[in-house]
Amino acid sequence: MTPVAKRKMERRKTFNDYIAKKQLKSTKQRDIIFNEFFNSYMGRHVTVEELYEDIKKNNPSIGFATVYRTLKLFKECGIASERNFGDGKARYEPIRSETEHHHHMICTECGQIVEFANMQIESCLLQVAKLNEFNVSNHKLEIYGICSSCREAQR
Amino acid sequence: MTPVAKRKMERRKTFNDYIAKKQLKSTKQRDIIFNEFFNSYMGRHVTVEELYEDIKKNNPSIGFATVYRTLKLFKECGIASERNFGDGKARYEPIRSETEHHHHMICTECGQIVEFANMQIESCLLQVAKLNEFNVSNHKLEIYGICSSCREAQR
DNA sequence: TACGATATTGATATTTAAAATCAATAATAA
DNA sequence: TTATTATTGATTTTAAATATCAATATCGTA
Numbered sequence: 001m002t003p004v005a006k007r008k009m010e011r012r013k014t015f016n017d018y019i020a021k022k023q024l025k026s027t028k029q030r031d032i033i034f035n036e037f038f039n040s041y042m043g044r045h046v047t048v049e050e051l052y053e054d055i056k057k058n059n060p061s062i063g064f065a066t067v068y069r070t071l072k073l074f075k076e077c078g079i080a081s082e083r084n085f086g087d088g089k090a091r092y093e094p095i096r097s098e099t100e101h102h103h104h105m106i107c108t109e110c111g112q113i114v115e116f117a118n119m120q121i122e123s124c125l126l127q128v129a130k131l132n133e134f135n136v137s138n139h140k141l142e143i144y145g146i147c148s149s150c151r152e153a154q155r
Numbered sequence: 156m157t158p159v160a161k162r163k164m165e166r167r168k169t170f171n172d173y174i175a176k177k178q179l180k181s182t183k184q185r186d187i188i189f190n191e192f193f194n195s196y197m198g199r200h201v202t203v204e205e206l207y208e209d210i211k212k213n214n215p216s217i218g219f220a221t222v223y224r225t226l227k228l229f230k231e232c233g234i235a236s237e238r239n240f241g242d243g244k245a246r247y248e249p250i251r252s253e254t255e256h257h258h259h260m261i262c263t264e265c266g267q268i269v270e271f272a273n274m275q276i277e278s279c280l281l282q283v284a285k286l287n288e289f290n291v292s293n294h295k296l297e298i299y300g301i302c303s304s305c306r307e308a309q310r
Numbered sequence: 311t312a313c314g315a316t317a318t319t320g321a322t323a324t325t326t327a328a329a330a331t332c333a334a335t336a337a338t339a340a
Numbered sequence: 341t342t343a344t345t346a347t348t349g350a351t352t353t354t355a356a357a358t359a360t361c362a363a364t365a366t367c368g369t370a
Contacts, residue, residue: 025366063320124276133303141296148288218349
């Protein structure tokens with residue numbers, strides 16, 4: 001089994017386990033949203049509105065509130081993360097691996113988002129937390145600036 | 156002159172220069188808000204609402220919109236920064252020094268905010284940006300977790 | 311399989327922070 | 341002092357997040 005396929009199964013299991021633990025129910029809608037989100041939005045950062053519009057194409061009867069609530073569920077059980085890049089809209093992103101924590105570099109001109117990971121930053125960060133006796137549950141790093149193509153365009 | 160007093164003057168100058176450059180006007184209200192914000196909220200993270208309520212005590216005639224707009228002005232001219240810790244409310248914080256970039260560690264239990272600065276993280280970060288040909292204008296790092304006293308309390 | 315308890319759904323309403331509007335007023339330059 | 345232009349404060353508008361609720365779907369159990 002490829003690592004991607006394995007991860008896919010794990011994600012599904014995490015979700016199913018969470019549903020069982022919290023005594024929730026599995027529904028057609030949750031499956032549809034799960035599949036669309038994790039098949040089409042790997043490595044992307046989608047707003048509730050965008051995902052809703054996308055899903056509506058093939059499933060016109062699905063409501064906005066359901067998409068909204070399901071994305072929150074994904075976040076709660078740890079298979080998606082919520083991001084906020086300062087435009088007032090929450091964005092959701094599938095978590096690809098449990099270990100690799102990545103961050104974002106956002107071009108304030110064109111909105112392009114570049115992801116990056118950096119082991120050194122991660123370890124500095126944990127060290128800082130340890131010093132302050134914090135138990136880290138999450139962290140986010142965002143760099144805002146102008147990308148090279150926007151710099152070109154400005155000239 | 157103490158470094159703090161010096162910084163105070165610089166901040167005022169930056170603000171005055173910005174007003175001149177943009178052909179804005181200096182007003183009583185802006186002065187009141189400036190003084191309250193930079194005298195009472197050093198090292199803190201205040202919401203518009205909080206600052207408004209505070210200022211109203213001595214200046215009942217000042218409007219919310221003015222406080223809101225003035226904090227945006229401070230941000231625009233680079234003497235304050237806007238933060239968002241995920242509770243849906245923007246917070247403003249006086250910038251203490253132009254060089255020292257600090258970050259935040261937020262306890263998700265009690266809301267306590269610990270500030271920290273780390274040179275190593277800063278330099279890693281610039282390196283990453285350089286690699287991707289990004290011109291950095293700003294960056295933020297937030298660590299979410301549980302502080303030691305909340306951990307104690309849980310037991 | 312049918313039943314009953316309980317969670318979910320989708321439409322809609324409510325809440326909230328951010329931003330826009332605008333007439334009255336204040337600041338500035340000539 | 342006057343004319344011009346920006347600001348103020350009250351209010352409204354916008355838009356995202358969240359809450360509400362009747363109808364419906366899920367699921368364990370008989």
